[in-house]
Amino acid sequence: MNTPGTTTPDAANRPAIAARCAVVTATLVLPRGSSRTRYRQEFLAELSFIERSASQLRFSVGILSRAWALRRALTEENTMIHDAVPRTPLLCRLHVHHQWHTETTEDGARYRRCLRCGKDHPSQGSGPGDWAAPVQMGGGG
Amino acid sequence: MFDGERGPRMTIPTQLVLQVLLADAEVELYGGQIGSAAGLPSGTVHPILARLEGVGWVESRWEDVDPSQAGRPARRYYRLTAAGANRAPAALLRASRPRRAGLAPHPLPGQ
Numbered sequence: 608m609n610t611p612g613t614t615t616p617d618a619a620n621r622p623a624i625a626a627r628c629a630v631v632t633a634t635l636v637l638p639r640g641s642s643r644t645r646y647r648q649e650f651l652a653e654l655s656f657i658e659r660s661a662s663q664l665r666f667s668v669g670i671l672s673r674a675w676a677l678r679r680a681l682t683e684e685n686t687m688i689h690d691a692v693p694r695t696p697l698l699c700r701l702h703v704h705h706q707w708h709t710e711t712t713e714d715g716a717r718y719r720r721c722l723r724c725g726k727d728h729p730s731q732g733s734g735p736g737d738w739a740a741p742v743q744m745g746g747g748g
Numbered sequence: 749m750f751d752g753e754r755g756p757r758m759t760i761p762t763q764l765v766l767q768v769l770l771a772d773a774e775v776e777l778y779g780g781q782i783g784s785a786a787g788l789p790s791g792t793v794h795p796i797l798a799r800l801e802g803v804g805w806v807e808s809r810w811e812d813v814d815p816s817q818a819g820r821p822a823r824r825y826y827r828l829t830a831a832g833a834n835r836a837p838a839a840l841l842r843a844s845r846p847r848r849a850g851l852a853p854h855p856l857p858g859q
Binding site for chain 1: 759761764787790794796802820822823824844
C-alpha cells in the first residue's frame with residue numbers, strides 16, 4: 608500500500624534541501640539520544656519516498672509544526688487518563704471553527720463530523736447529532 | 749510509567765489512528781500510510797503513535813532492509829500489540845459513547 612504521491616526513492620529523487628533542513632530542525636527539539644536519532648531517520652526515510660518537492664515541503668512543515676507535540680508525547684510521564692474522555696478544543700467549544708470530515712455509518716449513510724470534537728454537522732439529517740431537528744411531541748394529532 | 753489498566757488520551761485523531769491500525773491488526777504500516785489512511789496531516793500521527801507506544805498498545809520496528817544495498821532508507825513500521833488489539837475496540841466505544849448519549853434526545857414524559 609503506497610501513500611498517494613509517494614514512490615520508491617532512487618538517487619535522482621533525493622529530498623529537497625529545504626525539506627530535509629526542516630525535518631532536521633524539527634528533531635532538534637526532541638530529547639537528545641536515541642529518540643532524536645530514531646525520529647530523524649524515520650522522517651528522512653518517509654521524506655525520501657515523497658515524489659514532488661512541494662509535497663516534501665508540506666510534509667516537512669507538518670513535522671516541524673508538531674515537533675513540540677512529539678516532544679511532549681516522548682517526555683511526559685503521565686500522558687494517560689483513566690477514563691477515555693475526549694477533550695474538546697477551545698475553538699470547537701466556542702463554535703468558532705470545526706474541522707468537518709465526511710464519514711459513513713454502519714448502514715451506509717453519510718454524515719459530516721468534526722475531526723477535533725466529534726460534533727455532527729447541524730445541517731445533516733435528523734440523526735442524534737442534529738440538535739436543531741424538531742423534537743416530535745407525543746400525543747400530537 | 750505505563751499502567752496497563754489505563755489507556756491513551758482518546759482525542760479524535762487518536763481514535764482515527766486506532767481505527768486504521770485495527771482495520772487489520774496484523775499488518776504493519778509506516779507513519780505516512782497511517783496518516784494518509786486516517787486523513788490526518790503529516791506531523792499529527794507520530795505524537796499519537798509515540799503515546800500509543802508509551803502505553804504499550806503499539807510496537808514499531810525498522811524495516812528489514814540494508815539501505816546501502818536497497819538504495820533507499822529503511823522505514824519505521826508500526827502495528828498494534830496484543831494488548832492494544834484487545835483493548836482499543838472497547839476504548840473507542842467508551843470514547844464515543846458519552847458524546848452520543850449526551851446528544852441523544854431526552855425521552856419524553858410518558859414514553
